[in-house]
Amino acid sequence: MKFKPSDINFSDTNSFSNTLISYLAKEEIWKKFTSFNADFDGIRQASENTLSKYISRKILNEVLNAQYKSVNCPEKLQQNLEKLKSEKTLTITAAHQPVVLGGPLYVALKIIHAVKLADTLNEKSFGYTYVPVYVMGSEDHDFEEISGVDLYGKRVKWEREAEGPVGRLSLKGFEELRNQLSGIIEGSPEAEKVLGIFDKTHAESKTFGKFTFKWIHHFFAHLGLVILRPDNKSLKSLMVPIWEKEIKDSFSQKCVLKSLKNWPANHKIQAKPRDINLFYFENGKRQRLSREGKTSSIIEAVDDKIEKNEEEWLEVLREFPEKFSPNVFLRPLYQSTVLPDAVFIGGPSEIAYWLELKEIFDAANAGFPVLMPRASLLWIDKYRNNKLHKLKIDDLDLFRSTDKIVKSKILEKSANELNLxxxxxxxxxxxxxxxxxxxxxxxxxxxxxxxxxxxxxxxxxxxxxKIIRAEKRHNETLVNQVENIKEKLFPSGSLMERKEAFLSLYLQHGSDAWQVIYENIEPITKKFKIIRECEE
Missing domain, CATH: 4.10.860 (DNA Excision Repair, Uvrb; Chain A)
Incomplete structure (x- = not known):
């Protein structure tokens, strides 16, 4: 099968925030919220800065060796794990929480973009080596958010009661999940292979975190992707001094509020910090820490109302760092303390909240990586590409509303003069x-x-x-065709990459799909990509 790539401006998709669009345009307003530009020169500068501050390599490699101990690693992955031992190696990092069946297409886009950028940088010979890393945020506790994904437009849902970090959950209910998967993908070219991967991964895993680690590994290890599970005592031990500072001084809240004083008025603030941006694991729950409403020395784990004074919490932290977990404001600092990050690849929301965090990194004397918006694309299957060709719907037309597309096509096709x-x-x-x-x-x-x-x-x-509506009724076939195309490519009015599981592409094309994406995305994000399946 042949593939025809094209691209359009992100602004022409009507699908991205003004923050992302202005950041991509390198508007001056973002200079004070970043350390380096999202380009090759910025990455070179960030690499030098990160290596001057990074001190966690020995522990990182010990943890990775343990996590990959019983895992079969392709040659490129073995080489990348070895490269991480070098003082000249940096990481190109993407992150996401574990999601049923790996999640939507954008998860794969983050991963493949990290691989593409790392490979491109290695070819440029900056004097450094770059390795793509996927950080699995398995401590998130929003089960509803991770428990389902759309596959071929049908919802696959993991049904069970759940509480606490999703990565620590048992696989109760996975037999029914497998039945759902089997029923939906029956007849797909790669269905048997995918079910085999599911069964093998299920048999080898006791927790959802372990399952997701092996699942993502199955699909992307051949690209050299390193997966890191940061829910780890040794890695968290590295954060004890910083988390002590958080408990004593609420330093991250102060840093973010300082940044937000300069936040551009016409851009949405993505998130606002709490007084303590840490969680505490107890009784199977991930509980928010807070001193709100308490005397200055008392801090509470909110759900179970566990109260300790400041010094008592510090004692627990020093002895049991694995019982603590950063929230959205301290998780990036944790990631970039553990990893020698030169670049963080993130989606629109991730880039928006990372832009609030530079002061936190400065206060912790940590290297703030280049913030690279992830690749974004629309994949159009052969059947719908043929339909679009016949209807003469071009790239820009696709991103207009259904009503506007239908109206313009009716005006083109009608023998009557419809406008007045x-x-x-x-x-x-x-x-x-x-x-x-x-x-x-x-x-x-x-x-x-x-x-x-x-x-x-x-x-x-x-x-x-009224005249146009009457003409629409006379062109019901055209209306239905456009509506069906739009619903397939933009399910529920959203970009397909945000709704449809990445598994749907793999089921049709196998790992060739990743190669097509790899070849057609840019290492430095500039445009929204469209990939059309074409006749041979």
Missing amino acids: NTEIEGLSQLYNEVLKKALQIDKNLEKSVESEKTKSINSFKNLES
Whole structure:
């Protein structure tokens, strides 16, 4: 099968925030919220800065050796694990929480983008080596968010009661999940292979975190992807001094609030910090720590109302760092303390909240990586590409609303003149003549004439809409075709990459799908990509 790539501006998709679009445009307002530009020169500078501050390599490699101890690693992955031992090696990092069946397509896009950028940088010979890393946020506790994904437009849902970090959950209910998967993918080219991977991974895993580690490994290890599970005592021990500072001084909240004083007025603040940006694991729960409403020395684990004074919490932290977990404001610092990050690849929301965090990194004397928006794309299957070609719907048309596409195509196809532009123009001229006569008699009549003119023009516009609706009814087939295409490519009005499981592409094309994406995305994100399946 052949593939035809094209691209458009992110702004033309009507699918991304003004923050992401202005950041991609390198607007000056973001200079104070970043350390380096999202380009090759910025990455070179970030690499030098990160290595001057990074001290965690020995423990990182010990943890990775343990995590990969019983895992079969392809040659490129083995080489990358070995490269991480070198003082000249940096990481290109993407992160996501574990999601049923690996999650939507954008998870794969993050991973493949990290691989593409690392490979590109290695070819440029900056004097450093780069390794792609996927950080698995298995301590997140929002089960509802991770328990389902759409596959071929049908919901696959892990049904069970759950509490606490999702990565620590048992695989209770996975037999039923497997039945759902089997029923949906039956007949797909790679169905048997995918079910085999599921069964093998299920048999080898006791927790959802372990399952996701091996699942992602199965699909992306051949690209050299290193997966890190940061829910680890040795890694968290590295954070004890910083988390002590958080418990004593709420330093991260102060840093973010300082940054937000300069936040651009026309851009949404992605998240606001709490007084303590840490969680505590107890009784199977991940509980928020807070001193709100307490005397200054008392801190509470909110769910179970566990109260300790500051020094008692510090003692627990020093003895049991694995019982603590950073929230969205301290997780990036944890990641970039553990890893020698030169670049963080993130989605629109991730980039937006990372832009709030530079002061935290500065306060902790940690290297703030280049923030690279992840690759984003629309994959159009052969059947719908043929339909689009016949309907003469181009890249920009695709991102218009269904009503606007249908209206424009009806106007093109109809033998009737559907708009009343000529008549409305004539009506406007007629009222202008009436106004001249009225003003000769009484200047106070101007408002009355203008009011009647507006009413008449609006009536004509309403009539025009009725004419177009009538023509739509006569073109029901066209309307249905456009609606069906839009619903497939933009399920529930959203980009497919945000809804549809990455597994759907693999089921049709196997790992060739990753190669097509790899070849067509940019290492430095500039444009939104469209990939069309074409006839041979």
